[in-house]
Amino acid sequence: MVKNTFIFALLGFGILFSCTSEEKVEDDQFFVKEEVKKEKDVFTQISDSLNENPENVKLWIRQGNLCKDELNFDCALNAGAKAFRIDSTNIEARRLYAWTLINKPKAPVSDIERAKRHYQYILSLQPKDPQTLVELANTFSLTGDFKTAIKYINDALKIDERYRDGYVLKGSIYKTLEKNDLALSSYQTALQIDPEFFIGHLNTGWLLTSIENHKLALEYYENAVNLKPDNLNAIYGVAKSLQDLGDYEAALAQYRKIEKIEPDFYITYFNQAFIKQYYQEELDSATYFYNKALEIHPKYLPAWYQLGETYYSQNRIPDAGRAFAEALRIDPNYAPVKEAAEKLRNK
Template sequence: MKSIHILPLLLLLITGCQRHNMDLRDKTPEEKLNILDVKIRHDKKNARLYAQRAEVFLELDRVNDAINDLGRATSLDNDNPDYLMRLGDAYFRNGNVDRSYESLQRALELKPDDKEIILKLGEIAFYSRDYDRALDHLTQVTAKDANNRTALFMKSFIYKEKGDTASAVTLLDKICSLHPDYAPAFEELGMLYAARRSPLAAEYYATALRLDPDNDNVRYGLAMYHQSLGRYEQAEAIYKEIIEHNENAPDAWHNRGYIQLFHYGDYELAIDYFTHAIACDTAYVEAFVNRAVAYELSGDNARAREDYQHALQLRPDFQPAIDGASRLH
């Protein structure tokens, strides 16, 4: 079985301030650039104009140009923490974590108690998997705002990654009490209780789905929970529902094949489902290997050998493929 989890996006670092003049509000990005270019030519020392143009560049995904303009803005007005914050955002969007952190630290020096800046510093450390530093920043945020949802959620995830699931559950319970419409917290609790094989998992997943009916990641987690407990009919029904929402769902197809192969012994149907998974993801090593097993058990060694070899081309160190290829050598 293949398990997936996508961490939900927390505080969107790259949302634009959109501090545009009224005469830019209804313009296209290209029109905004033309207007701002003219204004800057006539007023080259105006930091605000560079910051405005940077926002347009970010809107157009021209991040390097935005960084250049925000650099000019901060040079012209080096006491403006907002420009430094946006520069940190742009660097982070460009993958330059060190420069992002440096810009935000400079902003924090200008506004030492600013919760938003500290939270962004925590976020950068969080996404960089520097969990100790992230916890330090996030704890500063929760010391100022004990109910800050974003900080609490990131802290819960860090505790989970560090193996302290009890602390993670405590924080997630708090988030659910404070923010009963926040689906990601219920989804996380579903996963944590599923790992414990607790019936609470189904309840939390159900709440997450009620709050976010289109979230197939939650459905997948619930299906995996049922499958882990041997409730194959429930799991199969949910995987089928996922595929009805989106036929390009390789993990749902794969797990349907896994159930047919290893629990019902229907090799033909398993092969069909694994083939669908491979059509969705042509680098799906587990699907190639499990289809090879199905071919092997059904007596089609030639096709089984072909699939094992293909899996080894994708991942030469994948032991199930090595073992299968050795059996049929």
Template sequence: MHLSPNEHNNVSLSRFESMLKTNNVLFFDSDEFEEIINHYLENGKMSLAKKATKLGLEQHPSSTNLRLYQIEMFIFENKLDIAEQMLDELHLMEQSNEEIYIQKANILSRRDQHNEAIDLLELALKITEDQSDVLSLIGMEYLFLEDFENAKFHFMKCLEQDEADYSALYNIIYCFEYLEQHEAAIDYLNDFLNKNPYSEVAWHQVGKQYYILKEYKKALAAFDFAIISDDRFIGAYLEKGKTLERLKRFEEAIDSYTITLGLDDPTSFALLRIGKCYEKLGDAELALQFYSKCVEEDGLLDKGWIAITDYYIKNKDYQKALYYIDKALNIDSENVLYWKRFAKINTRLNLFEEAEHGFRKTLELGNYELETWLMRCDILIQLGEYNAAIKNLFQATEFYKENAEIEFRLAGLYYYLTEDRKAEFHLKNALKYNEDFLMIIEELFPTVYVRSSVREIIKKHKKPSL
């Protein structure tokens, strides 16, 4: 009775694992060891792969392929010097083995010597029988160098060798997109589709290019062809839904997203988009249902919590908005988008100390938008924390120089602190930069605005009207 290759592999694997459990030493030929090692590597079982390699080399010390597996593991563990020394020894014995050049190139790539890696891969290309893999590796090295034209060329050559290599196709489109050559990408994909008319991946990519170009009807047709080619292609249904939203066909978008929920476990993205569509259709109850399902599915998806919070902000229900943003912050206290909303909601509720805390956290987390600095300043003014407000504004000037909104506030604050010389300096600066923001003094510092000395400075510096 003859065993199929898969059955043979399973028998070898069972024998090997049985040997590990019993400590009985069994003999395997080198091909069996290669299959066992490959199985463990593909399944991420590195320690078992290392054991199999060690035992394999004990039984077959002259096996080049087993030594190459060992070298691959050393490279994976970043033991590059050991791997390089072993490769040099192998190269003296076998100068026509392309795998030696490939692994040498791998080491050079890890050392960021990408041009040298390409030179070695070009040598491997001349002697290999499987050019597509080497062409793909060369393409990746050019990607590391951000040489997208050369990367694209080599991935195209790779795809010519193996039209089923969708990773090469994705990389080609990535290069087109980086170079913003969207029309060229569509032309290339259409040529590919002429030879592979039922390639759902190619149709999907055509649709994405048309979507980027805002040609939504053409994008929709491409996604429909992707679905005809594979009616379980979740990515195509999701992109179709996004496109239908752009065309304001929200009921159809909901249908497209809903199909994905039946094909696999619900994705938080689909649930979020369905909620957005219902909100656009004015169905608040269903919108909130789907937003809630979205955050139940993935509590770390900030867009879900933000959608619920923004819904209540838009409807001026600030207590509920605060309830949901508090829940979000309990899950992720380092999310700057949450803190910014927390601060704004508390401002609306006149909870100024909480609002100031929110704006401070927003800044600490790296959100240096001018609005954040100004809103924190205005809250500190409300709290009577004038020195803290000044310090906040001077920090803002590191990012926004010669800004009238900052200078008018500094002027008003220094007048409040009776430091009139500093106040006049900043008031004159503000008027020079942009007198249109004079309303800041009037609204935030009304007692300052009516002073005769202030009115005199404003009168002198105001540009005459035409």
């Protein structure tokens, strides 16, 4: 069984990267908190109407799709489940419910299989619908059956060669299979079809970041910022790309912008500290930012390690020892800290 990689395949929900040493950039598995900016008046109107008429399936579907568009998964799941319970014969209710089953975090295989059956039923009624074909393909990709997933995607694209999400999912599959040229081509095709596709620009930026084409990645992140100026994923992509390209002052300016939007985003402080430590040699500032990151995430191991290294460079040996000891308490097998602790003993 392949790990459930495609929970957000059609959404492109992304992973952000942080430095943990001078040479290495590691996947930190840090998901930036999504900004939810609902059309409050519309959402409130729907909610008020549902309070008066809680069995109105069309209203539940409308609310669920609004939540889906805003990536509010709990809300979408609630609405989808209620719509399907009220009228299981309603195709759109079934579709929404199936989508919520596979787009909740850490969806179990049982839910993926349930969603697959729902899509297969819809497909039996609407065999020429590209949306259903691609969403069914996604259920196969989630369980690692990429061959079948690609088949359904190609079937959808034969019906509508400009169906954007077919190329998005195909790109995500190719990325997982480490066929990066094909993944990039698929993402770029999706953007040619829909240049305003925000998640598409992020998908492409994330792919280019993973293959260390930071200059081109920066262009896609900037496109994403132009579409959504306050989106943390997009701004972080710009900031980290600038950092990877060595434009440290510009990167710091972007990190400060993120601080104003989301003060609890600890990677922002970690990356600023890393720049101060290794590239600008401002060690007091580096210790300040590492400690700031640790105030928010006290068990963030790389920050304890780098804080210890910074103290060591300042000849603050007791402070370095305490930082390394804390890192070892979190992970006794963390090799860089074990080496650093040995360095301290031999000083």
